[in-house]
Amino acid sequence: MDRNRIDIDGAKDYQRLVQQLAPKPNVARLTARAFLVGGTICFLGQFVFDWFRFRQPTEGEAIAATLATMILLGVVLTAFGIYDDIGQLGGMGAAVPITGFANAMASAAMDFRREGFVLGMAAKMFIIAGPVIVFGILAGILTGLLAWLAKAGP
Amino acid sequence: MDAVTVQRLGQYTVQLSRPPRITAAFTLMGPREGAGPLGPYFDAIVEDYMWGEVSAERAERKYMEQAARRALAAAGLTEGDVDCFIAGDLLNQIVSSTFSARSLGIPYVGVFAACATSALGLALAAMLVDGGFARRALVATASHYQSVERQYRYPVELNIQRKDTNQYTATGGAAAVVAPPEEGTGPRITRVTLGRVVDWGVTDANDMGSAMAPAACDTLLRHFQDTNTTPGDYDLILTGDLAKVGSKVFRALVDRAGVTLGGKHMDGGASMYGDAEWPAAGASGSVCSMAVLLGYVYKEMAQGRFRRVLALPTGCLHSPTTWQQGDSCPGISHAIVLETD
Numbered sequence: 001m002d003r004n005r006i007d008i009d010g011a012k013d014y015q016r017l018v019q020q021l022a023p024k025p026n027v028a029r030l031t032a033r034a035f036l037v038g039g040t041i042c043f044l045g046q047f048v049f050d051w052f053r054f055r056q057p058t059e060g061e062a063i064a065a066t067l068a069t070m071i072l073l074g075v076v077l078t079a080f081g082i083y084d085d086i087g088q089l090g091g092m093g094a095a096v097p098i099t100g101f102a103n104a105m106a107s108a109a110m111d112f113r114r115e116g117f118v119l120g121m122a123a124k125m126f127i128i129a130g131p132v133i134v135f136g137i138l139a140g141i142l143t144g145l146l147a148w149l150a151k152a153g154p
Numbered sequence: 155m156d157a158v159t160v161q162r163l164g165q166y167t168v169q170l171s172r173p174p175r176i177t178a179a180f181t182l183m184g185p186r187e188g189a190g191p192l193g194p195y196f197d198a199i200v201e202d203y204m205w206g207e208v209s210a211e212r213a214e215r216k217y218m219e220q221a222a223r224r225a226l227a228a229a230g231l232t233e234g235d236v237d238c239f240i241a242g243d244l245l246n247q248i249v250s251s252t253f254s255a256r257s258l259g260i261p262y263v264g265v266f267a268a269c270a271t272s273a274l275g276l277a278l279a280a281m282l283v284d285g286g287f288a289r290r291a292l293v294a295t296a297s298h299y300q301s302v303e304r305q306y307r308y309p310v311e312l313n314i315q316r317k318d319t320n321q322y323t324a325t326g327g328a329a330a331v332v333a334p335p336e337e338g339t340g341p342r343i344t345r346v347t348l349g350r351v352v353d354w355g356v357t358d359a360n361d362m363g364s365a366m367a368p369a370a371c372d373t374l375l376r377h378f379q380d381t382n383t384t385p386g387d388y389d390l391i392l393t394g395d396l397a398k399v400g401s402k403v404f405r406a407l408v409d410r411a412g413v414t415l416g417g418k419h420m421d422g423g424a425s426m427y428g429d430a431e432w433p434a435a436g437a438s439g440s441v442c443s444m445a446v447l448l449g450y451v452y453k454e455m456a457q458g459r460f461r462r463v464l465a466l467p468t469g470c471l472h473s474p475t476t477w478q479q480g481d482s483c484p485g486i487s488h489a490i491v492l493e494t495d
Contacts, residue, residue, distance in 0.1 A: 008354075008407070008410070011354055011355030011482075014354045014355065014356075014368070015355070015356075017403065017406060017407075018356065018361070018364040018403055021364075021399070021402045021403050021406060022318075022319060022361070022364070022399055023318040023319070023399065023434070025317070025318065030315075078311050081311060083311060083313055084310070084311045084312060084313055084314070086313060087312070087313025087314055087315055088313075088314075088315055088316060088432060090313075090315075091315035092315075094313045095313050100313055103311070103312065103313050104309075104312060104313070106311070107308075107309035107310065107311035107312040107313075108309045108312070110309065110310075110311060111304045111309040111310055111311075114208065114209045114211075127309075128308065128309065128312060
């Protein structure tokens with residue numbers, strides 16, 4: 001189309017028009033939702049941790065049991081098609097806790113199950129969660145290196 | 155040798171000499187689409203997304219094949235009465251169309267224009283029938299929320315918060331029989347303006363409406379120029395899948411070009427789910443514009459509410475790969491004019 005005819009001067013001008021007309025996200029409402037959803041998940045996690053704290057010999061084992069429980073919860077909610085609705089409601093409030101990580105793994109595994117156990121489910125399970133693992137390991141190595149250098153230093 | 159009669163208006167528009175009719179149509183939609191404001195216009199609603207199939211891809215092709223078979227039955231025809239099956243969908247290698255064509259056994263033309271496939275299919279069918287290259291043609295499109303979501307975006311059950319510009323892929327299949335004007339009384343496809351690929355640099359794949367709006371505007375203005383018509387000459391100007399955000403941008407562009415659409419404009423994607431909070435922007439998917447055209451418009455034309463409709467379905471022609479590599483989303487819009495006798 002002739003941009004001059006409709007008074008649009010290049011991609012930047014069009015971007016401005018689009019931005020003017022695009023709906024503005026209600027940041028206060030989205031933040032409140034993220035806080036409530038994320039807070040609820042973390043409150044639940046704290047409750048589970050307290051329950052294990054009195055039943056496990058050490059705090060470390062209680063933490064491990066809590067993480068396993070929350071991961072299981074995330075996977076079960078994903079399997080029943082509930083966790084994506086929680087994500088729509090809470091945004092990063094649902095994505096950041098470990099239940100969100102479990103959802104990222106489980107949802108990908110479910111989607112690619114039809115393409116087989118090995119090349120489908122097992123391989124594609126990491127399409128969303130993979131970067132978290134890669135950069136998690138990388139951060140661990142770098143931190144370890146820094147700690148070692150600090151110790152070896154003068 | 156006789157000179158070939160040129161059936162063209164202006165630079166871009168085809169004027170069909172004996173405009174073929176849509177003699178039968180069938181829209182077969184999913185539960186969310188059936189619950190929307192256009193639900194009563196659809197011929198059948200399937201309450202189960204998976205429709206008893208093991209994968210969304212298989213469900214999608216079932217929607218298409220069933221819609222195609224039921225459109226044929228509605229026209230009182232069998233596969234042998236149709237010379238060409240023109241179909242398209244959104245999946246890689248347009249597999250839903252191919253697998254439907256496999257079981258229909260009709261010579262097959264696979265087309266891809268993303269969500270503008272409806273108009274491209276109907277336009278090609280009309281030109282084939284008008285030119286005498288096919289006695290009749292069957293046109294079909296389908297899309298499925300789950301299969302499209304996982305191909306273009308994320309796993310279906312992933313905790314992603316969709317933006318207000320995001321569109322939701324409609325689930326369903328829709329098909330139409332295009333035949334010479336002697337058959338039946340359905341609306342006639344009188345003019346065709348094929349779209350150019352228009353790309354004004356929108357790189358946000360979450361805002362396909364804004365990526366496609368320039369294409370719709372381009373085709374609309376070219377059509378008006380070639381046919382020497384104005385919005386006043388049509389009872390309805392139907393864009394497809396611009397959804398609410400894209401429609402706003404489209405109207406602003408048309409307005410800047412000095413054309414007043416008035417109350418004539420309707421968008422298929424914006425109408426599919428009404429004013430639901432989510433999906434905020436509306437619907438998309440190759441079935442969306444086809445279903446609005448063959449459900450709502452086709453039936454209202456039969457009732458005499460619309461006599462002349464300009465339909466401009468729009469398609470966003472990006473792939474997940476091009477988008478991830480930072481390319482912008484090219485848009486396209488094909489226009490067809492439907493008229494009752």
